[in-house]
Each structure stands twice: as C-alpha cells, then as structure tokens.
Amino acid sequence: MHDVISPVTEQVVATVPSSSVEETDAAIARAHEAFRTWRAVAPGDRARLLRRFAALVDEHNEELAQLEVRNSGHTIGNARWEAGNVRDVLNYYAGAPERLSGRQIPVAGGMDVTFYEPLGVVGVIVPWNFPMPIAGWGFAPALAAGNTVVLKPAELTPLTAIRLGELALDAGLPEGVFTVLPGKGSVVGERFVTHPLVRKVCFTGSTEVGKRIMAGCAEQVKRVTLELGGKSANIVFADADLARAAAGAPGAVFDNAGQDCCARSRLLVQSSVYDRFMGLLEEAVKAFRCEDPALESAQMGPLISAGQLSSVRSYVDQPLFAGSAPDGPGYWMAPTVIEASSVQDRHWREEIFGPVLSVLRFDDEADAIRLANDTEYGLSGSIWTGDLGRGIRVARGVEAGNLSVNSNSSVRYWTPFGGVKQSGLGRELGPDALAAFSEVKNVFFSTEV
Ligand code: NAP
Ligand code: MG
Numbered sequence: 001m002h003d004v005i006s007p008v009t010e011q012v013v014a015t016v017p018s019s020s021v022e023e024t025d026a027a028i029a030r031a032h033e034a035f036r037t038w039r040a041v042a043p044g045d046r047a048r049l050l051r052r053f054a055a056l057v058d059e060h061n062e063e064l065a066q067l068e069v070r071n072s073g074h075t076i077g078n079a080r081w082e083a084g085n086v087r088d089v090l091n092y093y094a095g096a097p098e099r100l101s102g103r104q105i106p107v108a109g110g111m112d113v114t115f116y117e118p119l120g121v122v123g124v125i126v127p128w129n130f131p132m133p134i135a136g137w138g139f140a141p142a143l144a145a146g147n148t149v150v151l152k153p154a155e156l157t158p159l160t161a162i163r164l165g166e167l168a169l170d171a172g173l174p175e176g177v178f179t180v181l182p183g184k185g186s187v188v189g190e191r192f193v194t195h196p197l198v199r200k201v202c203f204t205g206s207t208e209v210g211k212r213i214m215a216g217c218a219e220q221v222k223r224v225t226l227e228l229g230g231k232s233a234n235i236v237f238a239d240a241d242l243a244r245a246a247a248g249a250p251g252a253v254f255d256n257a258g259q260d261c262c263a264r265s266r267l268l269v270q271s272s273v274y275d276r277f278m279g280l281l282e283e284a285v286k287a288f289r290c291e292d293p294a295l296e297s298a299q300m301g302p303l304i305s306a307g308q309l310s311s312v313r314s315y316v317d318q319p320l321f322a323g324s325a326p327d328g329p330g331y332w333m334a335p336t337v338i339e340a341s342s343v344q345d346r347h348w349r350e351e352i353f354g355p356v357l358s359v360l361r362f363d364d365e366a367d368a369i370r371l372a373n374d375t376e377y378g379l380s381g382s383i384w385t386g387d388l389g390r391g392i393r394v395a396r397g398v399e400a401g402n403l404s405v406n407s408n409s410s411v412r413y414w415t416p417f418g419g420v421k422q423s424g425l426g427r428e429l430g431p432d433a434l435a436a437f438s439e440v441k442n443v444f445f446s447t448e449v
Contacts, residue, residue: 008069008293019188041146053173071158118147129261156304203225205228229351231349234253234381238270245277383398401423
C-alpha cells in the first residue's frame with residue numbers, strides 16, 4: 001500500500017495499493033484476452049462506448065476536478081479544464097473507429113488493400129504533472145484504434161486515473177479493456193517494457209527514464225511514443241506588443257507551478273526593450289496569485305512534493321525578483337525570476353520543473369534563434385513580434401514540435417503535440433495519433449484463375 005499525500009496540507013488523502021509484478025502480469029493477461037473481443041466490436045459500437053465514457057467523465061467533471069485539487073494541488077480552474085480535456089479527447093477519438101479506413105491501391109492481377117490493425121495491449125505510463133490529460137492522450141486513441149490498455153499513473157498522483165478506470169467500466173467498456181494499475185515505475189512501468197504481450201509503450205515523463213524505456217523496448221522492437229522534458233523559449237522582439245507579451249509571460253511558465261513540459265522557462269528579450277519589458281514583467285509576476293488551489297482566484301498552487309521543492313530551490317541563488325506564496329504547511333514556492341549570466345548557467349540549461357523563469361537578452365533575430373536552439377530539448381515555445389514575416393521566419397527557425405506566435409498556448413486536442421531532439425519521439429493528439437496505435441497491413445487478393 002502507498003500513502004497519497006496532499007501537497008497543500010502535507011496530510012495523507014488516500015491509501016492505494018501498489019501493484020506487484022504478479023498483479024501486473026495478471027492484468028496484462030486479462031488485457032490480452034480482452035483484446036480479442038474488443039478489436040472485433042463493430043466500429044459504431046466501439047464509438048458509442050467511448051462517447052458514453054466521455055459523457056460519464058463530463059458528468060463527473062466537478063468530482064474529478066476536486067480530486068485533482070486534493071491529490072495534486074492543481075488550481076480548481078485548471079483541474080476542471082483537465083477533466084474536460086479527457087472528455088474532449090474521448091469524444092474526438094470516438095469519431096475514429098468508423099473512419100479508420102485503409103486504401104485500395106491499383107495493382108495488376110488482383111486487388112490491393114491496406115488495413116489499420118490494432119497493436120494489442122498498449123501500456124501507458126503517466127507522470128504526476130498532468131495526471132488526467134496525459135492519461136487520456138494515451139488511452140483514448142489507443143482504445144479507439146482497437147487496442148486494450150493497461151495504464152500506470154505516477155505513484156504520487158494515482159487518484160483521478162483510478163476514478164477514470166471505474167468510470168470506463170460504468171460506461172460499459174468490457175472488463176480488461178482499460179485497466180488502471182497503481183504502483184511503482186520500477187515495478188509496473190518496467191514490466192510494461194519487458195512483458196512480451198505489451199506491444200507498445202506510451203511514456204510521458206523525464207528524459208532520463210524515457211531513454212531507459214526506449215532502450216528496454218528495443219529488446220523486443222516494441223513500439224514506443226515518448227513525451228519528455230523541455231526547456232522552451234519565450235522570445236520577445238522589440239516590435240512586439242510588449243504589454244501583452246509581459247502579461248502572458250508569468251502564466252506561460254508558472255502555470256501548474258512550472259511543472260509543465262511546455263513551460264516557457266527561458267525568456268529571451270531583445271536588448272533594446274529589455275529594461276522596459278522587465279519592468280512590465282515584474283508587475284505581472286508580483287500580481288500572479290499563488291494561493292490555496294481550491295480558491296477560484298488561484299493561478300498557482302504548491303509543488304507536488306517535498307522532494308520536488310528542494311530540487312527546484314537548489315536552482316535559485318540570487319533571484320532578480322519574485323512573487324509571493326503562502327506560509328505554513330504545503331510545498332510552496334513563490335514564482336521566481338532569475339537573470340542568466342551566461343548560457344552555461346545551470347538554471348538556464350536544465351529543466352527545473354518548478355516556478356523559475358531564467359532571463360537572457362539577445363541582439364537580433366539570428367541571435368534569438370541561435371539561443372533558442374542552444375538546448376538538447378525542443379518541445380514548445382513562443383514568439384512575440386508585430387512583424388508577420390519575422391513571426392514566420394522564427395517559427396520555422398526554432399527547433400521545437402509546438403510553437404505559438406503572439407500566444408502561449410500549445411495544446412489543442414485536435415492538433416498534433418510532441419517534441420523534437422531529446423523532448424520526445426512521435427506525436428500525440430490530433431488526426432495522426434491513431435497511426436501510432438495501429439500497424440498498416442497490406443493484403444493482395446489475386447484475381448488469377
Ligand atoms: P519520471 O521518473 O520520468 O516518472 C514518470 C513516470 O514514469 C511515472 O509514472 C514513474 O513512476 C514512471 N517510471 C519511473 N521509473 C520508471 C522505469 N524505470 N520504468 C518505467 N516507468 C518508470 O519523472 P519524475 O521522477 O516523476 O520527475 C523527475 C523529473 O522529470 C521532473 O523534475 C521533470 O524535470 C521531469 N518530468 C517531465 C515530465 C513531462 O511532462 N515531460 C513529467 C514529469 C516529470 P513513479 O511514479 O512510480 O516514479
Ligand atoms: Mg523518477
């Protein structure tokens with residue numbers, strides 16, 4: 001058994017079982033058994049079951065959101081959005097079963113057609129930073145494409161995933177089609193990698209663990225999707241609407257207390273407007289509301305754990321300025337801004353995964369692109385400019401999977417999401433995700449007599 005701790009109160013909020021290797025194997029065997037019938041369910045029926053699952057998630061939006069506030073310290077506003085995202089992703093992929101059609105390709109002497117075949121059992125490994133959305137991005141397209149799913153939530157944040165597993169059964173998904181297995185990464189997660197009946201691993205988390213998972217999957221040439229770390233740049237040009245860029249910059253990095261793989265944790269500001277921009281930013285950071293996440297007004301809650309708090313604090317030596325955070329119990333840290341003295345600073349280079357923004361100035365467009373790309377990561381980023389041509393050039397020049405121009409938003413369930421370089425492999429969401437949960441099979445039918 002494992003105690004789940006609230007990061008707001010430091011009190012135990014629930015105790016959940018830690019699945020053993022034997023229990024994991026048994027669940028994988030059941031998922032494999034269920035695959036035979038699930039793949040054969042008529043497309044329209046599979047679609048209807050996923051829509052019913054989505055409807056139940058919607059009905060339980062407030063319950064799921066409150067559970068996430070208690071377990072993860074997410075702000076109530078974010079948590080409602082997150083539960084809504086699971087609903088939307090399920091509804092979006094519920095449109096897939098009847099549309100997952102192959103092709104007919106002209107050949108001599110017969111007919112050639114392709115099929116999208118499901119893979120089998122898919123293992124989804126979820127981190128603690130966005131327990132609901134990241135679970136849904138894996139299980140919804142996997143189920144829609146005809147796979148069965150075993151899902152391991154992060155040990156710190158299993159409660160909403162467990163609830164989603166119950167709602168799936170209530171919606172009528174057959175036993176074994178979607179199983180949530182709380183437990184340790186080193187036990188349940190590793191077993192997804194080594195068990196031969198798990199045909200694909202869909203992992204979100206640290207780059208370090210992601211590399212080990214990829215290496216482990218290579219043993220069986222197991223399919224893998226990786227969504228890993230980031231150190232994304234927010235680039236502000238002198239010709240931008242500085243007030244808008246400054247107003248958006250705190251949310252772009254401090255949302256979810258900075259525990260976001262898309263966090264714009266490196267701010268690049270053009271030298272000619274540096275002082276003016278930093279004045280506006282300081283005002284916005286000081287107004288950013290870090291408080292009890294159950295309050296409707298909260299913009300940021302605590303960090304997930306004592307360990308994460310001490311890891312994040314170790315990066316902050318001399319802050320330029322900071323906002324405020326509550327005292328007392330809870331893993332609180334005020335939103336903090338630091339100036340980089342060079343691109344070698346540890347806080348400039350490493351993914352901190354906390355409410356810390358590193359700032360550096362740049363001279364011109366080429367300099368901005370070079371600095372933005374001077375990282376092993378490439379997940380997201382923002383470009384603020386009033387010049388359309390510049391916006392296009394820089395968006396094409398920055399090496400990242402998801403960029404926004406004059407905006408900080410990176411996630412829409414119907415557009416592709418994922419990283420380049422060491423930020424990951426493969427794409428989730430959008431129309432292409434289904435291909436990552438299917439194999440193309442080609443069949444030639446001879447018409448020779
Ligand atoms: P992590 O270790 O990569 O954990 C992510 C998930 O992988 C969790 O469910 C974890 O289980 C599981 N896991 C751990 N070791 C495993 C293994 N050997 N085989 C299979 N699964 C395994 O991430 P973390 O330790 O929680 O966080 C560390 C750092 O990673 C953060 O500070 C941040 O920099 C980065 N991170 C990035 C993201 C992202 O969205 N890109 C998300 C989370 C963390 P347990 O819960 O049992 O450990
Ligand atoms: Mg870890």
